[in-house]
Amino acid sequence: MDQERAAPSWHEIRQEARERFGVKTFRPGQRELIEAVLTGRDALGLLPTGAGKSLCYQLPAMFLPSPAVVVSPLISLMQDQQEKLAQADIPAARLNSTLSATEEREAVEGIRHGELPLIYVTPERLENPEYVELLRRSGVSLFVVDEAHCISQWGHDFRPAYLGLRDAIAALGRPPVLALTATATPEVAADIVEQLGLRGAALVNTGIDRPKLALEVFRTPNEEKKRDLLVRLLEEEGGVGIVYAATVKIANDLFRWLSDRGVAVGRYNGQMRKKEREETQQRFMNDEYRLIVATKAFGLGIDKPDIRFVVHYNFPDSLESYYQEAGRAGRDGLPARGILLYRVEDRRIQSFFLGGKYPRPDESYRIYEALVRLEAQRAEGKRKAGVPLKALAEIAELPERKVKVVVALLEAAGIVDRSRGVRRLRDFADEAELDGFLKAYEGRRASDRERLEAVMRYAESPECRMAMLKAYFEEFDGPEGEQSVPACGRCDNCRHTEGSNRAVVDSLTASAPPPEPARAAV
Structure with missing residues (x-):
């Protein structure tokens, strides 16, 4: 599977793109990634939101001898992709937890008969050996990891189920791998390559700049001013938008407040029932809502090109999260x-969330102790199978998510195998190895804190917003060796320098004492 294969001609590729997908010209980065896929190379694509990442695997799948398996973190995104492919007369299957027995049986039959060029799966489904074996028997020509930043424990949206993808790739016969994401620092990009075991990967990075997206920060001294500013922004800006809130409670309170003011607003968060979330999303797509107030659960795969603004009502956890979410505005060009909306007090919310993101040393040790205890009990009962993750979580009295993270770390150290339940292969060699295991996430916690500090520096700086983001992602435009980025000319700081502040913002922030080093009005 590692050998490069002869690719179809670009005449054939362009014709297929035009006839199937209505694509007449390729966007930056698409051709390079399509070429890598069709010649059997691993590849990592860093393309901004709206840059057409899905075409980079959907189009090659039309020419591959076996299906492309696409790992997607969101069930709603999988369904949306399948429906759009059906409109292009391209059959596709999806494997996730929402399928009825009939739907799952039909999907399995389609995979067995080799009728489908594209198969969408959640990472959780690939933790099941039966599904992996089903895909292995059907043959896999390409393994696609969408939202690949989710595999990096140094990233902003880490998802433990992604840690098993490298094993799944190996079990499928090591097909070529295409990893895609909108935002990744060089550190995260390197971690994606390592975690997925990419070999000689083609790296395609088209840059984060969106020339039509204006970035702005408004300093809000209190909650009343923040809400007043939001209303003024809604009056000033036409079109539809998204308002991101840091917690479900804040989102619900804001939704009710806006509804009472007559705004056509919907709400979306992970605590809502699936049917209610789907209805909200569909009504937003149909322009029945002017605004969606949501937590970060809303966003990945929201393919609405005419979103005119994205407002972060609270402090985001990182510049990666901020720019990926802000980039959902203006996908139509x-x-x-x-x-x-910057209020320094909001930082406490993200600090609280980050405090529970990774297992503490005592929690890691509890999980290891629980494994030792359960193995001893199962040995007495002459049970040979490994310990289920759910049983470990119950004994350790910790969320299964944290157990997955710790078990993945134990596996990386060669302490356990988790192919069929969790079982120990050996004990820790010495106290130093055990100490390293227990403190493994200290560096990640420090990295998270630094990311949060980077958001504060971004919010308070008088420098060009886009230049700061490019420097953060290490995208420098100067001569080789010169770390310089020109000002964008369109963000609030650039406009402020040119003397073009809005009167509406001045009036809203005039009563606030001028903060240092940031301006009271942006």
Whole structure:
């Protein structure tokens, strides 16, 4: 599977793109990634939101001898992709937890008969050996990891189920791998390559800049001013938008407040029932809502091109999260705004979330102790199978998510195998190895804190917003060796330098004492 294969001609590829997908010209980065896929190379694509990442695997899948398996973190995104492919007369299957027995049986039959060029799966489904074996028997020509930043424990949206993808790739016969994401620092990109075991991967990075997206930060001294500013922004800006809140409670309170003011607003968060979330999303797509107030659960795969503004009502956890979410505005290439309502007190919310993101040393040890205890009990009962993750979580009295993270770390150290339940292969060699295991996440916690500090520096700086983001992602435009980025000319700081502040913002922030080093009005 590692050998490069002869690719179809670009005449054939362009014709298929035009006839199947209505694509007449390729966007930056698409051709390079399509070429890598069709010649059997591993590849990592860093393309901004709206840059057409899905075409980079959907189009090659039309020419591959066996299906492309696409790992997607969101069930709603999988369904949306399948429906759009059906409109292009391209059959596709999806394997996730929402399928009825009949739907799952039909999907399995389609995979067995080799009728499908594209198969969408959640990472959790690939933790099941039966599904992996089903895909292995059908043959896999390409393994695609969408939202690949989720595999990096140094990233902003880490998802433990992604840690098993490298094993799944090996079990499928090591087909070529295409990893895609909108945002990744060089550190995260390197971690994606390592975690997926990419070999000689083609790296395609088209840059983060969106020339029509204006970035703005409004300093809000209190909650009343923040809400007043949001209303003024809604009056000032036409079109539809998204407002991101840091917690479900804040989102619900804001939803009710806006509803009472007559705004056509919907809400979306992970605590809502699936049917209610789907209805909200569909009504937003159909322009029945002017605004969605949501937590970060809303966003990946929201393919609505005419979103004119994205407002972060609270402090985001990282610049990666902020720019990926802000980038959902203006996917149609028309002017759009990414707005952060900055209040320094909001930092405490993200600090609280980050405090529970990774297992503490005592929690890691509890999980290891629980494994030793359960193995001893199962040995007495002459049970040979490994310990289920759910049983470990119950004994350790910790969320299964944290157990997955710790078990993945134990496996990386060669302490356990988790192919069929969790079982120990050996004990820790010495106290130093055990100490290293227990403190493995200290560096990640420090990295998370630094990411949060980077958001504060971004919010408070008088420098060009886009230049700061490019420097953060290490995208420098100067001569080789010169770390310089020109000002964008369109963000609030650039416009402020040019003397073009809005009167509406001045009036809203005039009563606030001028903060240092940031301006009271942006």
